[in-house]
Amino acid sequence: MKKTLITTVLTTLVVASAFGSQNRPHDAEFQPFYAAFLKAVRANDKEKIADLIAFPVKDWSIDQNHNVTTGSIKDRADFLARYNVLFTASMRTRIPRAKREPLKYDSAYMISWREQDIECSFEFEYVDGAGYRIRSFSIGPS
Numbered sequence: 001m002k003k004t005l006i007t008t009v010l011t012t013l014v015v016a017s018a019f020g021s022q023n024r025p026h027d028a029e030f031q032p033f034y035a036a037f038l039k040a041v042r043a044n045d046k047e048k049i050a051d052l053i054a055f056p057v058k059d060w061s062i063d064q065n066h067n068v069t070t071g072s073i074k075d076r077a078d079f080l081a082r083y084n085v086l087f088t089a090s091m092r093t094r095i096p097r098a099k100r101e102p103l104k105y106d107s108a109y110m111i112s113w114r115e116q117d118i119e120c121s122f123e124f125e126y127v128d129g130a131g132y133r134i135r136s137f138s139i140g141p142s
Helices: 002-020 027-043 046-051 076-081 089-097
Strands: 057-064 067-073 099-102 109-115 118-127 131-141
Touching (some): 027 089, 027 118, 067 131, 089 118
Antiparallel strands (some): 099 109, 109 118
């Protein structure tokens, strides 16, 4: 009985581990993208960050004096013109320490962090022919 139980537990762990470690489509491409994203963030390279965004962006949250609004970014020029509002110094300091996790659908990933009573997150998606790109930035209650 004891041997059967141990065998069952070990088999369950091996099967669960195998399913948990399966790669999703494009997983291998996310790591180099994310490394380039972090490098651009640390260097405050707005041109490179703009290169990593999938335009147009439908949802990008902005926090101005605790007033959060969500709007769109129509193209690269729009992002660069509003860079200091859309991509703040506070974001740049928190991104390198953000929690990174795969999302349950597609090949998407998310990073998130908390600031006082809000949660901030970036979503990244795989775009055919372009690789991974920033899809959105959200601010919401934690």
